[in-house]
Amino acid sequence: MHAAPQPDRTGAEDRAVQPDGDPGAAWMVAWAAGDEAAFERLVRAYSGRVHGLLTRFLGPVSEREDLTQEVFLRLIRGRDNYQPTARFTTYLYRIVFNLAANEREKLRLRRTASLDGGADEQDGPIDVPDGSLEAPDARLDREARATQVRAAIDALPDSQRAALLLAKFEDLSLAEIGEVLGLSTKAVKSLVHRARENLRTSLAGLLTEEVA
Amino acid sequence: MKPDDDAQRDQEFARLDALLDELPAPVEPPGLAERVLAATASERAGQHPAARGPRAWRPVWIAMPLAAAAGLALWFGGLGGADRQALGPNVPSEQVADLPTDPDLLRELELLEDWELLVTDDLDVLLAELDEVDELLLNRPDDEEVEQG
Numbered sequence: 001m002h003a004a005p006q007p008d009r010t011g012a013e014d015r016a017v018q019p020d021g022d023p024g025a026a027w028m029v030a031w032a033a034g035d036e037a038a039f040e041r042l043v044r045a046y047s048g049r050v051h052g053l054l055t056r057f058l059g060p061v062s063e064r065e066d067l068t069q070e071v072f073l074r075l076i077r078g079r080d081n082y083q084p085t086a087r088f089t090t091y092l093y094r095i096v097f098n099l100a101a102n103e104r105e106k107l108r109l110r111r112t113a114s115l116d117g118g119a120d121e122q123d124g125p126i127d128v129p130d131g132s133l134e135a136p137d138a139r140l141d142r143e144a145r146a147t148q149v150r151a152a153i154d155a156l157p158d159s160q161r162a163a164l165l166l167a168k169f170e171d172l173s174l175a176e177i178g179e180v181l182g183l184s185t186k187a188v189k190s191l192v193h194r195a196r197e198n199l200r201t202s203l204a205g206l207l208t209e210e211v212a
Numbered sequence: 213m214k215p216d217d218d219a220q221r222d223q224e225f226a227r228l229d230a231l232l233d234e235l236p237a238p239v240e241p242p243g244l245a246e247r248v249l250a251a252t253a254s255e256r257a258g259q260h261p262a263a264r265g266p267r268a269w270r271p272v273w274i275a276m277p278l279a280a281a282a283g284l285a286l287w288f289g290g291l292g293g294a295d296r297q298a299l300g301p302n303v304p305s306e307q308v309a310d311l312p313t314d315p316d317l318l319r320e321l322e323l324l325e326d327w328e329l330l331v332t333d334d335l336d337v338l339l340a341e342l343d344e345v346d347e348l349l350l351n352r353p354d355d356e357e358v359e360q361g
């Protein structure tokens with residue numbers, strides 16, 4: 001599996017001081033020891049990834065930025081209890097998915113209660129046209145496929161969607177995904193497998209027209 | 213499964229991976245980091261060592277409320293039945309005495325987490341937690357006939 005390319009969000013000064021290994025863990029430890037600048041480095045390095053993960057999991061809902069802020073607020077509150085026993089992203093994503101799961105449930109209840117089915121939840125398209133030299137027809141086809149694929153992913157059960165997104169787009173190992181979701185490695189493997197089988201079924205029209 | 217089916221299945225999964233790779237990455241809103249920093253500033257200020265007081269004093273600030281709580285507990289323990297009634301009908305002495313200590317509370321929390329797993333309605337999670345033997349038994353075809361004597 002290959003992760004989709006992520007734009008580099010860190011500033012030049014952060015790149016210059018970024019240590020090898022797990023920079024997030026190093027910055028958390030430094031911040032817990034009193035280096036306030038380390039928290040700023042954490043936010044600049046990871047806020048985009050948090051926002052992106054929330055977008056992939058929840059869709060383009062209006063609460064994403066509030067939830068991104070809440071993730072870092074929880075990081076602050078857990079500052080003194082942080083132990084660098086795993087990759088920092090594992091710790092961070094655990095916070096993200098706890099929040100996202102709760103939000104997903106709230107959105108589901110709101111859509112059930114809402115007369116217009118939650119259409120007001122959306123901010124609009126996730127993507128901005130990349131301004132490439134792609135032919136308009138090809139671009140429309142690509143966007144139509146992307147819409148269909150996102151809808152299929154959104155229709156997956158939460159646990160399958162979470163496992164698939166982390167495996168495919170965040171390059172986490174099965175063990176790390178298990179730590180994020182509180183599941184065994186075996187369970188994660190099964191969830192990813194089921195997610196892919198379900199997508200193969202729901203996107204059969206797209207897959208077979210290309211394979212044939 | 214026939215080899216042709218396998219090959220087609222593999223091709224479809226390869227195509228699925230290509231479609232997933234084609235999905236554009238979510239776009240980060242401009243200025244997101246600055247807004248997160250601004251929104252978390254007051255929380256961080258409250259957590260700042262200077263705001264919390266010198267490290268040497270922290271144990272004192274932690275000990276004071278604990279000491280107050282211990283004092284209250286001793287005071288309640290010394291109360292007679294009539295006095296306890298005066299506090300309210302819902303403070304029986306046996307409950308106060310039986311309040312779980314930290315290890316007990318932790319064990320009960322662990323039980324609660326196991327309970328939540330048991331009552332989860334996420335079938336995928338439950339199925340994924342099956343042992344290999346159980347999974348094989350679950351997938352065993354129900355086509356065995358019992359020989360009639």
